[in-house]
Amino acid sequence: MRHRSLFRLALSGVLLASSVLAVASTPLAYTPVSLDNCGQSLSFSRPPLRIVTLGQNSAEIVLALGQAKRLAASGVWLDPVPEALREQASHVPVLAGRHPAFETVLAQQPDLVAAQFVADIGPQGRTARREQFTQAGVPTYLSPTDCKQKVAASTIDGARQAPFTIDTLYQEIHELATIMGVPERGDALVASLQQRIEQATRQQLAQDRRAPTVLYWFSSAQLGGDAWVAGAKGAPAWINRTLGVRNVIDSAEEWPAVSWERIAAADPDIIVIGSMARRHFTADDIEAKQQFLDQDPLARQLTAVREGHIVVMPARAMNPSLDTVEGVELLAKALRDFGWQR
Incomplete structure (x- = not known):
């Protein structure tokens, strides 16, 4: 965004x-x-x-x-x-x-x-x-x-x-x-x-588990409304390819607006939520995002939410930047913590 x-x-x-x-x-x-x-x-x-x-x-x-x-x-x-x-x-x-x-x-x-x-x-x-x-x-x-x-x-x-x-x-x-x-x-x-x-990608995904799916939630105009999430060709998609995981949203748009019903149908294994200092929208607030995931009747049923597979990532890392490398490091650590890497 x-x-x-x-x-x-x-x-x-x-x-x-x-x-x-x-x-x-x-x-x-x-x-x-x-x-x-x-x-x-x-x-x-x-x-x-x-x-x-x-x-x-x-x-x-x-x-x-x-x-x-x-x-x-x-x-x-x-x-x-x-x-x-x-x-x-x-x-x-x-x-x-x-x-x-x-x-x-x-x-x-x-x-x-x-x-x-x-x-x-x-x-x-x-x-x-x-x-x-x-x-x-x-x-x-x-x-x-x-x-x-x-x-x-x-x-x-x-x-x-x-x-x-x-x-x-x-x-x-x-x-x-x-x-x-x-x-x-x-x-x-x-x-x-x-x-x-190179350091972040030294460990490989466990061979006995399928590659996890990931959703990147940048923000929303309002909580519960469509979420601005990463498409399949931007910086988050590069992070995924680098680590061998898959984006659940197949869109060429950089930040498509996607309904939570569509997200629920995709049911990602991991949800990455963007943290930022700006406050243009309620969902810019990382605590507001986390509260929504925990309390919304639909969102709290998602596999990633039920299993606690939520990753906080600086939103600036989700746009192509020097910070995208930090995004690789953060998701690689999460994959280890969640048991997808050996």
Whole structure:
């Protein structure tokens, strides 16, 4: 889901200070960069020093690459950043409660806007359309995790013609690192993610048990109404393929709205529920989700609920991101705890 909340980190005097510090950290030698990004040609003769990100993962990549001083501002968040990045993020101003206005972004004087979701700078332009930034002289980078093989659908999140693969996340890391002039840091970050995935998948599913089925519940407009759950081709589906389990919802849409009657008919072995700091809907609250599962006459009869096979996962891990690797780790641990891995 794309409705995002923010955490408040605004500090006075940040803009000038961050610009000065960014200059100090600029590589002495910079190789000009040209690349195709989601159908748009980008060229950089020098590294960007004032980056505005739209989407938590875009900001986290910049932070994880050690380039916090270049991050002028950010917007479109679900949660505070993970603990490992919190200190680096402490100076970053947050622009708006959901999607910052075009004028608000331009006021930060960015020399690059990096966006996680097509919906924010694509044709619908919840902040602005990409061509508006181009006309204003600001280059934009759109995450390939959200533009590759994505098509319009009945929901704003779109649908996928082909399943998400982790390689598109690695591509984003490498490209942003190269644009910023620190390609070696991109290599190191990808290697660390690959190591974590390898560690999480060392154990195999028990041969004497069938592969479990999983439902990912992100949120709902209202408890008891249709649930926004993961389709069969997004980041949760990649987590499933990585661990050898199966999604119960066969939909190409990223986050289809599904009735609890349909969920009951599928009767998943495991339900993953998304936790987040935002509170746009009642079901954003993880405790509200858990209470619903325990008390709703239909939901409490589900196998996963009766057997206590409920996994709490940061909602940001359910969208393609650095945090998706944490999603693999959490579900792998749950599979061990629930007896599906040996």
